[in-house]
Amino acid sequence: MAAVPEESKLSYNFLGRSGLKVANICLGTVTFGNAGLQGSRPGQATEEYSHQVLDRYVQWGGNFLDTADVYSQGVSEKFIGSWLTKQSRDQVVVATKVRGNMPYGVGLSRRHIVQSIKNSLERLQTDYVDLYQMHKWDDGTPIEETLRTFDDLVRCGKVRYVGASNVLGWQLQKIACTTEKLGMNPFISLQQQYSLVCRESEFEPFQVCKTEGLGVLPWSPLKGGLLSGKYTRESPPTTGRLGWRREKDAGSWNTVQENDQMWAIMDAVRDIANTHGKSMAQVSLRWLLQKDVVPSVIIGATTLSQLDDNLGAASGWTLSSEEMARLDEVSEPRQVYPFDLWKHNKSRRNPFQSSYLVSNTN
């Protein structure tokens, strides 16, 4: 594959209010391996292909990998583990997750977390994970039990930092307040679905991130490939991951096809992409990269050429403030009560307080 020009290589940001620096694009690895939930999905990579993807990501200057115990029931972690043995471990930031269904248990109890980190470390062939994330909230366990266990893992060196994923605003605030009250290590990141077509987390969870110092790590930044522009209203997906989903659930494409705002977003992205000579995927990712709460975007790719395309969003060019404003406006999420009341309150907006919408950095 072609050499990556220096000016296009990934840049590095602090992950939330921590001293950890990560590449501004993180490599998502849900496509590694072919078991469990992922088993029947198209585009799942073999070990050899997964290693090619990892090698290429490193050539772009990447250092940040995201996996989970449940991805292909541990196979994603295993493929990363066999690759890690050929790397310098301290050059790679490995993030994984706990909470989902595994043969040995589920949830965020002390018992399950302690068992899970042991198994993840074995599969990853390492003695520590850089970022350990709760995959989602667990109603079955007191949050103090989960947070104390996470804190113990940091103190005994199995984990360097802790983070959350897929939570509500009040849940994240409770996590932040509880760790502070009990003198425990704070969460430094929130991994949440975030894209031009999924912005609802801006209303609450990202406000907590801003005030409590957590970095947002967007997942599904292209909404499963939709924002690459390869499908149109008239030509629904027949192949790939979205084609597979459409086949499984015949109604899934109807909600996309009838969503006028989604197609208006696509038109704006296409326009801006043509102006810059960039792909629609790159513009969609660039919009996320220029959000002030986002230190790194988690990308997915089923081929090396998709990987190269997506990594081309990272550096060497920017969207203008007018382009950011146009994309913000066309993709504005519907403001349900009581968020809709805030916009009538402009005279009480203080730039030293958190604003109710995520802002742009340019």
Ligand SMILES: NC(=O)c1ccc[n+]([C@@H]2O[C@H](COP(=O)([O-])OP(=O)(O)OC[C@H]3O[C@@H](n4cnc5c(N)ncnc54)[C@H](OP(=O)(O)O)[C@@H]3O)[C@@H](O)[C@H]2O)c1
């Ligand atoms: N915390 C969570 O609950 C959670 C949930 C989901 C994902 N994640 C993380 O986020 C990562 C990314 O999520 P995602 O895979 O859903 O991301 P995504 O970017 O929304 O979708 C990726 C898919 O879009 C298509 N695609 C990607 N780049 C493309 C390009 N340049 N041109 C055309 N098509 C392209 C590919 O599918 P086709 O080739 O089949 O079209 C690819 O597999 C995962 O690997 C995982 O690490 C976390």
